[in-house]
Amino acid sequence: MKMDIILAGVGGQGVLSVSAVIAGATARLGWQVKQSEVHGMAQRGGAVSAHLRMADGPVFSDLIPRGRADLILSLEPMESLRYLEYLSPTGTIATDIEPVSNIDNYPDLDALLQSIRTARASILVDATALARQAGNVKAANMVMVGAVAHMLPVTEEALISEIHRTFDRLGEKVLQANLEAIRLGIVAGAANRSYPATA
Amino acid sequence: MTTTEKPAARVVLGDEAVALGALHAGVTAAYGYPGTPSTEILEYLLRTSGPGPKVAWCANEKTAYEAAIGVSMVGRRALVTMKHVGLNVAADPFINSALVAIGGGLVVAVADDPGMHSSQNEQDSRYYADFARILCLEPSDQQEAYAMTRRAFDLSEQFHIPVLIRLVTRLAHSRSVVIPAQPQAESPLGVLPDGSEWTLLPANARRRYADLLDRQPALLAYSEQAAVLQLASSELGVITTGIARNYFLEYQAELDYQPSHLHIGTYPIPIEAVRQLAGHVDRIVVLEDGYPYVERLLRGLLPEPVPIDGKLNGRVPAAGELDPDVVRQAIDGEDRRPADLPDLAGRPPQLCRGCPHADSFHALIDAMVELEGPLVCSDIGCYTLGALPPFRAIQSCVCMGASIGMARGAVDAGYRPAIAVIGDSTFLHSGMTPLLDAVADDTDLTVLILDNHTVAMTGTQPTLVPSDRLPVIVQGLGVDPDHLHVLRASHKGEADLVAAIKKEIAHRGVSVVIAERACIEAVKRIRKERS
Ligand code: SF4
Numbered sequence: 001m002k003m004d005i006i007l008a009g010v011g012g013q014g015v016l017s018v019s020a021v022i023a024g025a026t027a028r029l030g031w032q033v034k035q036s037e038v039h040g041m042a043q044r045g046g047a048v049s050a051h052l053r054m055a056d057g058p059v060f061s062d063l064i065p066r067g068r069a070d071l072i073l074s075l076e077p078m079e080s081l082r083y084l085e086y087l088s089p090t091g092t093i094a095t096d097i098e099p100v101s102n103i104d105n106y107p108d109l110d111a112l113l114q115s116i117r118t119a120r121a122s123i124l125v126d127a128t129a130l131a132r133q134a135g136n137v138k139a140a141n142m143v144m145v146g147a148v149a150h151m152l153p154v155t156e157e158a159l160i161s162e163i164h165r166t167f168d169r170l171g172e173k174v175l176q177a178n179l180e181a182i183r184l185g186i187v188a189g190a191a192n193r194s195y196p197a198t199a
Numbered sequence: 200m201t202t203t204e205k206p207a208a209r210v211v212l213g214d215e216a217v218a219l220g221a222l223h224a225g226v227t228a229a230y231g232y233p234g235t236p237s238t239e240i241l242e243y244l245l246r247t248s249g250p251g252p253k254v255a256w257c258a259n260e261k262t263a264y265e266a267a268i269g270v271s272m273v274g275r276r277a278l279v280t281m282k283h284v285g286l287n288v289a290a291d292p293f294i295n296s297a298l299v300a301i302g303g304g305l306v307v308a309v310a311d312d313p314g315m316h317s318s319q320n321e322q323d324s325r326y327y328a329d330f331a332r333i334l335c336l337e338p339s340d341q342q343e344a345y346a347m348t349r350r351a352f353d354l355s356e357q358f359h360i361p362v363l364i365r366l367v368t369r370l371a372h373s374r375s376v377v378i379p380a381q382p383q384a385e386s387p388l389g390v391l392p393d394g395s396e397w398t399l400l401p402a403n404a405r406r407r408y409a410d411l412l413d414r415q416p417a418l419l420a421y422s423e424q425a426a427v428l429q430l431a432s433s434e435l436g437v438i439t440t441g442i443a444r445n446y447f448l449e450y451q452a453e454l455d456y457q458p459s460h461l462h463i464g465t466y467p468i469p470i471e472a473v474r475q476l477a478g479h480v481d482r483i484v485v486l487e488d489g490y491p492y493v494e495r496l497l498r499g500l501l502p503e504p505v506p507i508d509g510k511l512n513g514r515v516p517a518a519g520e521l522d523p524d525v526v527r528q529a530i531d532g533e534d535r536r537p538a539d540l541p542d543l544a545g546r547p548p549q550l551c552r553g554c555p556h557a558d559s560f561h562a563l564i565d566a567m568v569e570l571e572g573p574l575v576c577s578d579i580g581c582y583t584l585g586a587l588p589p590f591r592a593i594q595s596c597v598c599m600g601a602s603i604g605m606a607r608g609a610v611d612a613g614y615r616p617a618i619a620v621i622g623d624s625t626f627l628h629s630g631m632t633p634l635l636d637a638v639a640d641d642t643d644l645t646v647l648i649l650d651n652h653t654v655a656m657t658g659t660q661p662t663l664v665p666s667d668r669l670p671v672i673v674q675g676l677g678v679d680p681d682h683l684h685v686l687r688a689s690h691k692g693e694a695d696l697v698a699a700i701k702k703e704i705a706h707r708g709v710s711v712v713i714a715e716r717a718c719i720e721a722v723k724r725i726r727k728e729r730s
Pocket of ligand 1: 044549550551553554555556581651655656718719720721
């Protein structure tokens, strides 16, 4: 069994924390995990991506071959389409629908969401709003982890304990917000799955 | 070591695996200058080594390398880290350190950046190792990065040469499990070596160089036995180096035949292994990240006895990094790139909201409005983003410190006005010497130092000296105090900054304006560390 995920977002959104939580929980299953990250210049508000590869056998390449990813997990709607060539025809796009419009030529949001819906199976979640509801808008990334929890090789409980490990040291308030965020995400993910109309 | 317990497996970046390897090799000191993708090596040591080895960021890669040579001279182990272009800065001590009688293991870990994710070129450090005539080890995964770093220290002591570990971005910044081995204790302080083996006067240098040449066959013998050769199908022979192996193995599982395969992780290139492969197959594909280093040597100048596919005949793209798809296509020739990809707006990096550089650039732009064609040479750091909209305020970025030297040259050539824009850390790295040149000549030049109190781009490492020492250093270099201003880079202080820049551009002679305010990311980090 294997699970290849492209993580996408804008520098500063917490893409690497998403990767760390999923990778950490999966590694504890005894799976092999390789997690390729972006550091440096792109982290300054630019498009960022990470490749997360997990398998119960050996993982060779740090990068996912094109057309082989099972999931694009994005924290920003336009970014969810940037790496579409990596997604398998049967893969899923899961994204926060709140745009980061730090550029002049940001596309029309409704059209953008429509093209995501028609591209592949999708999970579109207003993660930023749910994170706000959870008490910390920055926890949108953990809402998205929750939204795809049902697709991951690990249990929801395993993800929650991984959140404990990651956020414990940042204080009770941050931890609780992230825990609430993943709970809200789990519910929202199940409710917002859609499939493109078959041609 | 009193404990016999093996350290636990851990998930680390390739960079961190090198750090852990050095730590477990009993390293006494580690030096470096931050540079993507190498920064996390020293960061890991700073975070985890506790009271163990001395770990220090240095003014630049050259000073870092020289400190490491000193550690080796007194018999202890030293690690020095940098990005690929950093080795250009450290090239002088690096090349010459191959001629002294290395005592304690000296390992230089250099991270190349094929694809230029965060760099101005994609130079290949294997050429440097070749140039210095030393061993180069190129790990293919995190475990090998750990093990090879440990081995590099032993090899350095065995052959009395520095050993270069070559990393690439995709390994440096990829995380996976490393299973460490039993750590080794630090070496004792050695006795002073014979000075003639360390003093490269021509007479000594000639003798030392002859000695280095005498050791070449031993280095080659080492890399021959380290090469991994599997002779299988005669249809195709694949040569991989470094992480190209992973891409090949990924694809090999899908092939209905097994190509013969030579993996090279140790240089000099194992000649015998290459010859054996070439003697067995009808065609060779060379897969290596970076320049076609192995491929060029293979092709040589004379007609090829075996057809070779690689970067030089276009079978593999000449620029950019390898990936699983490039490797698949190199082997079977099939282009699988999907045709109908969405056309998306680009999202280039930009200065953080509230960044002090933004205020400085606004001030600079304002100060130059009435000037005709001002030349603004800049440098390497977050502020290089000042080249992009909305600022479009700078016209060059070549290498660390070049802003000042280039502006000086333009002035000498008759251009006016010329302005150099450089960050505080870049100034300390390579800006002081060209400023000294400008002072010596009283060049008609204005230097704008953007002092954000940190090395921001690479993750807010501390600068070598606190910000309030910077004006003292500038004055010490001979800049007239009347033409040195320290002002705050803020929206409120913008008018003052504009006035100072205007005044100094008008002044005929060297002037320096320091625009100072802490990077907001650095402030965040410090706040986090305090709480
Ligand atoms: S990291 Fe600091 S210096 Fe760099 S863009 Fe952000 S605020 Fe500015």
